[in-house]
Amino acid sequence: MPRYRLRYAKRWAARFLSHLDMVRLFERALRRAAWPVSLTGGFNRRPKMVFAAALPVGLTSTAEYVDVWVEEAIEPGGALAVLNASLPPGVEVLALAPVPEGRANLMAAVRAARYLFAWPTGGEELARRWLALERRPRWCVVRRTKKALRTIDIKPLVYEAHLARRGSSGILKLTVASGQESNVRPGEVVELLVECGEGGFPEPFCIHRLELFIERGGRLVTPLET
């Protein structure tokens, strides 16, 4: 069964859709587009798809990925156009490519994600808070596991940080661990930034997922890299 990998964007009102809403939305759009999608077996037959990583509600993204299995090969250019014509505003497929046979499960391969954070009251304030946060030796966040609350340090899971200033605005670009093994939630970074200054921000913080990275042959690559 041929597998195709889609990179899509989630913008505007679509940022309020939950992961489950997105699954349903793609299933329906694929049927409207009449893709020859393969079905899972069992009592509840659904289109066979694997999403890379759920995006928290409220975030925008230009780096969402999903693998779709089809019964017969499709012509990527045409299929992409037809699918985009079947998607509601706010959701757009940016790229589409066949996945070579034997490639790992997309969800299991995710290792890192790159996010953009914007502080609503301006770059000045963001820069101040970021400096304060960087000086902290440990970035402790509390996580709820099945049994108890657990405190962990997420600082080692932040791989790359870059603060860009342009005029009065500023954007923080972070590459952090993401996936089933170790994971940094964007909301946790926001909580830490809140601790590093006076006053909070309107919920949710302006966060955008810019890229997602998977592991292939010991290397981090974007899911569509060949």
Added chain:
Amino acid sequence: MPTAMDRRGAYWYKKVDREILRRVSKPTRYCAGEWNSTPKGKEARLRIALAFPDAYEVGMSHLGTRILYELLNSEPDVAAERVFLPWPDMLSAMRAEGLPLFSLETRTPLSEFHVVGFSLQHELTYTNVLEMLDLAGIPPYSAHRDDRHPLVIAGGPCCFSAECVAPFFDLMVLGDGEPFVAGLLQALRRCSWGPGWRRRLLDDLEEIPGVYRPDRFRVRYAGDGTIVEVAGGRRVRKSILESLDSVPGPVRQVVPMQAIVHDRLMVELFRGCTRGCRFCLAGMIYRPCRSRSPEEVVRLALEGFRNTGWEEISLVSLNSADYPAIADVAAALLGELAPKGVSVSVPSLRADAFSVELAKQLERVRRSTLTFAPEAGTQRLRDIINKGINDKDLLRAAEAAFDAGWQGLKLYFMIGLPGETDSDLDGIADLVGGVRDMWRRQGRRGNPRISVSVAPFVPKAHTPFQWEAQITIPEMQQRIARLRRRLKMPGVRVHWHDPRASRLEAVLARGDRRLSKVVFNAWRLGARFDGWSEHFRPDIWEAAFRQAGVDPAHYAHRPRQREEVFPWDHLDAGVSRSFLWRERERAMSGEVTPDCREAGCHGCGVCQLISEVSGS
């Protein structure tokens, strides 16, 4: 150049998007942009708001609204936009920011539409109507509105007896909406919108069949609280669509992006039902039975599927197993759609083996819950209410369902039906016990999961039980308690309706105009979302009754005299009062009345109405 209105609109847009939607639950309720939603905006000359007085999830599941949305938007000069009641957190946010209620498609304030049409599906949504009007800045009383305000109208089954909200509407539409829409658009296109347009338009609309203008009628009351007469106009006859095939069915239903109550494509098999269950409002007011041809059903379903991509298609009606070609239609659709992972379902099933066969056929793609509604526990009581099923049917259906692999069933019952005794309540427990025994028959181990829903009976206008008293709240509580004791069996779960909500429903369902004050008071005191148990506030309603000096028992718990004038006597659903009384008499002597499609005409009067309307 942007007008002041556009600038204000842009401000709202930003305010809503950047701030408010980020802090409320389920913001998608207010975002639109769904597949097949139609944002025409200002390019259309006539703007009509389809207002559903409940949450997005409920309103989006309503077939009637889907029909009207598509019918209206198929006209190039008409923009129909949806508006629902915002959830309480959004309501507070909007009130705090001074935002008016807006339509989903173009975020236009409701007050800027030409017509605002409410759908009245249930009595416990009446305070929601007032909340929506108020949030829109539209005066709730029709008498207080003038040329600056939209026309506020209502349709839906409640309109046949919605006197307790009559003063809030400029007009109501009785019966089928499709024929009315044609007349409405004609009148709107003729309207000059100059000074005095409201009165002229109302006079014009009054000529359309099914249109009821509450302000035409005056009610005179007697000393004992009953009605002497409703005078001022001629009796209003409902609008009737003669053939379903004559109107285009909705094939571009709006596909929501969040979960809704009935998240599926709906195709209407037939409208009306002539089984004649004596408690059933829908069974009386939607008569006669009008079927869609099987070819048209299949065409609408397949075209609807291509346009929506929905994973489920529901073949809806008041009793879909009664559709003669149901098996063929299901087979044709499944042949086409099952390979695509799309399932076909029917909303309600008769409790018999045929229905289980049908359900078995339908579960090719996914299995759904089986629901049966025996309504009463004994044959004697089922004969009184004319529910044409017996214990054997139900038990056989249960056996067939278990044999086919279902692990459980859902069963619906009512309590407080006319003539009910303790032995009828015990009969419910016996019946449920019998269903459990069926499980053991084939040596199955453990217990089936049986969910039993119990609702107190609410007598409705235009039914044979319109003369009956509802049992009191303490009586309901007692009977529910008895049932719960008897139904303490492994695997059986019992759910019941709040008796206080059922009593309120009974008051409003047969209310007169004096109750409008109560509804208004209750809303002012904070009542809304009364149909949601987490928001229902019986204490507010009690205060509202007290403030207005109205005794709810007069409406809910009082048996009516045969000749008593009813608040809805001037509204004609086509089924004659003498037929309803005859049915009541037969009920009291336990005589069943078979379906007129099989046993011949019982003279309910609706077919005569049709022949008079069509002039043949």
